[in-house]
Amino acid sequence: MxxxxxxxxxxxxxxxxxxxxxxxxxxxxxxYSTATLTRHYQVVSDALEGMPHLICYAMKANSNQAVIKLLGDLGAGMDVVSGGEYHRARAAGIPGEKIVFSGVGKTVAEMELALTGGIRQFNIESEPEMLTLSKVAQKLGVTAPITIRVNPDVDAKTHAKIATGKSENKFGIPISKAREAYAQASQLPGLKVVGIDVHIGSQLTDLEPYKHAFLKVAALTEILRADGHEITRLDLGGGLGIPYERSNEAPPLPFDYGRVISETVGHLGCEIEVEPGRLIAxxxxxxxxxxxxxxxxxxxxxxxxxxxxxxxxxxxxxxxxxxxxxxxxxxxxxxxxxxxxxxxxxxxxxxxxxxxxxxxxxxxxxxxxxxxxxxxxxxxxxxxxxxxxxxxxxxxxxxxxxxxxxxxxxxxxxxxxxxxxx
CATH class of the missing domain: 2.40.37.10 (Lyase, Ornithine Decarboxylase; Chain A, domain 1)
Incomplete structure (x- = not known):
């Protein structure tokens, strides 16, 4: 609507x-319509009712300062993918503890910016990035909260240019190597593991890929906890599609998306983070x-x-x-x-x-x-x-x-x- x-x-x-x-x-x-932005944020929040959660709006969808402030005032956190987006979020009044930093190519300067300005977590995408963040955090004398983005090798059934969860995509660490990556992270100074991150693509019109990915994340959570890791957050990304053609069948409703989350990972007692962008804006x-x-x-x-x-x-x-x-x-x-x-x-x-x-x-x-x-x-x-x-x-x-x-x-x-x- x-x-x-x-x-x-x-x-x-x-x-x-x-x-x-x-x-x-x-x-x-x-x-842009204030009423529509507000309604879409509330619909996503309602879909996650009963689960501890934070909606981190994916700023790459629309990073206008007025839009960011409007959503921040409603309670949203922000998902940023660059130093520029981090600056925009802070300029709009978003506190650092509600900002998640994603992206495959975070630079040392961006890491320093977020560690000194405040950050909820870094979503780590590779072993080299993890090593670099450890060194930056050590230099600054702080601890960087991290999740590791796992690539579940799930076909999101979306446009090839916006699919992110298959093995040939550049995003994340293969889920088959996740235990080794988390073991390495737990030994690195300056890092604190807080959860798992996954994001399989954008403009998804079928809930089955989400179900498959989230079940893999649930199984990984149990394995990592058995290995001694403290997994308290699950960042499940975003990507739920919107109806671009009104004459066609509408994508799944946020309520159904929330039900899939509850059924697959709701029993784990984790705080759920989602990163809708297109769905809201x-x-x-x-x-x-x-x-x-x-x-x-x-x-x-x-x-x-x-x-x-x-x-x-x-x-x-x-x-x-x-x-x-x-x-x-x-x-x-x-x-x-x-x-x-x-x-x-x-x-x-x-x-x-x-x-x-x-x-x-x-x-x-x-x-x-x-x-x-x-x-x-x-x-x-x-x-x-x-x-x-x-x-x-x-x-x-x-x-x-x-x-x-x-x-x-x-x-x-x-x-x-x-x-x-x-």
């Missing part, structure tokens, strides 16, 4: 009309864009938009589908015709949808890409010297720009010309 609905023939975000925002900030722009955001031209081609028509692949890369990078709707509601029974929706960037890959059935839409009209709140703005760029687009947050009948569009002068001023060229 989201809070983007037609009212009196016009698409609204909560109680704010989309054309009102477009008139104020110009197109294209991202628009995805359907809480839309991308609003204007039609520049309607172009009649050879055998097909094109809607040329003022948004481009640099603003929303998912269709080009993953062949991802987004429902695209006119901001002005079509009349009931309006004829639909296939069109290609494309951007203005000089790349054939700058295509959002091919032969998508759309009602009549002309130049100057607004369209909205649904389910664009995750992996939209965070993956955008200034390719073709196109400024990053604004992000706007709606709260009931109010809206505010939470990231402004830079001017061309601001973009250019980040470059410098060497003295010898002046």
């Amino acid at each position: 989201d809070h983007f609905l037609y009212r009196d023939g016009i698409l609204h975000a909560e109680d704010v009309s989309i054309p009102e925002v477009a008139a104020a900030v110009g197109t294209p722009f991202y628009l 995805g359907n809480a955001g839309i991308l609003v864009t204007s039609v520049i031209y309607r172009k009649e081609g050879e055998g097909r028509d094109f809607l040329i938009l003022d948004a481009a692949m640099n603003d929303l890369i998912r269709p080009s990078m993953y062949d991802a589908h987004h429902d695209i709707v006119p901001v002005r509601e079509p009349v009931p029974g309006a004829d639909q015709a296939p069109v290609d929706l494309v951007g203005p960037v000089c790349e054939s890959g700058d295509t959002f949808a091919k032969q998508r059935l759309m009602p009549p839409i002309g130049a100057g009209e607004l369209v909205a890409f649904r389910s664009a709140g995750a992996y939209g703005a965070v993956m955008s760029s200034e390719y073709n010297s196109r400024p990053l687009i604004p992000e706007v947050l709606v709260n009931r009948d109010q809206f505010a720009v939470v990231r402004a569009r830079p001017t061309f002068d601001e973009m250019i001023s980040r470059d410098t010309i060497p003295e010898w060229m002046r």
Whole structure:
């Protein structure tokens, strides 16, 4: 469920009309709904009721400061994968003890940053990383709480580029080598084992891979405890899918995901950590864009938009589908015709949808890409010297720009010309 609905023939975000925002900030722009973000966080929390848990929002999905603060105020921790995300989390008021640091390539500088600023745990992904963290913690005279990310070799049945739990993926330590890794960790100074970490991928639409992975984690927990390790936390990652195509069957509900967690690992007495990102932010955001031209081609028509692949890369990078709707509601029974929706960037890959059935839409009209709140703005760029687009947050009948569009002068001023060229 989201809070983007037609009212009196016009698409609204909560109680704010989309054309009102477009008139104020110009197109294209991202628009997020406070009510939807809040609801999605609460639904995940309700799904874990009865188990001690912490929801660590995966910031890579959407790291806008306003979004982070909103979720932090609701009680969320944060899952970060870089020093920059750690800085963002702390700047938004998230305490260090609620930040989990993931990622396969943590640097010494990032380790020092988190150890001096406060950290809940590091999710260790390799033996070399574990050795490095031990040395950094020793140097600083502190103890680093760790889990080890195990790779369970489970096929998540998702897009190849976002699968992370198979043996050929770069993530984690093979679960077959976990006992040796934990034995090594227990002997290293400056480290304290607190749990196990697993994450098998993103946009999962089937609960069976979760069940298989979590059962493997449960068995490993018993083995490690028998070896003398104190396993008090299970970080189960995130990845539960969202409905990008409303005409298709919806992915499993968070409640069912919570039931799988309870049935597989609930008996272990561990605190459960989950790291949803897309599940919370995805359907809480839309991308609003204007039609520049309607172009009649050879055998097909094109809607040329003022948004481009640099603003929303998912269709080009993953062949991802987004429902695209006119901001002005079509009349009931309006004829639909296939069109290609494309951007203005000089790349054939700058295509959002091919032969998508759309009602009549002309130049100057607004369209909205649904389910664009995750992996939209965070993956955008200034390719073709196109400024990053604004992000706007709606709260009931109010809206505010939470990231402004830079001017061309601001973009250019980040470059410098060497003295010898002046």
